[in-house]
Amino acid sequence: DTEVTQTPKHLVMGMTNKKSLKCEQHMGHRAMYWYKQKAKKPPELMFVYSYEKLSINESVPSRFSPECPNSSLLNLHLHALQPEDSALYLCASSRPGQGGRETQYFGPGTRLLVL
């Protein structure tokens, strides 16, 4: 089973709202990722967690706050977003081992609209 699940599938929020995106995998993967994807563009890496610790932050604005409560879960907390943050947010995971060697498996994404 190579399934990564994400909830919700769609989210509409105002610029003053606080919301969270959730990602879950039960493949024993110990690296988890958040990507942002705009229409007709490739995914852009936001964060990487390795063994539940934040290892990469691609200079993402603080209105995005990641959290990895355990080895199966990854959250992305959203606060005071801007309309330009509207995008498809993808979660991915990969096996333990040296980064780069392992395949990243992607979830279906959460489509976010900020009004």
Place this chain on the structure above:
Amino acid sequence: AQSVTQLGSHVSVSEGTPVLLRCNYSSSVPPYLFWYVQYPNQGLQLLLKYTSAATLVKGINGFEAEFKKSETSFHLTKPSAHMSDAAEYFCAVSEIGDYKLSFGAGTTVTVRA
């Protein structure tokens, strides 16, 4: 540092004809190369990957790709396109020890009946 170039942002083929999607990479060390497919309103699905074993890699849905070091290429092919192949295709490269996937700009495939 690694990067990927996908030649052709849009490829249109007739059903039953071959598909060729081009990918060239640059990497300072032997790379790992991936092809992903993204259907409308979905996430990315792995088609195939090259990890320094066989240079001809077979993937799902009848796709295959050949790693050519001399040409720094990893082109994706399928002998006979099906309507269900209409999607966005991304080539990606990573280096050992680096969690970052560098994606190409993507190629949109449309299949004509």
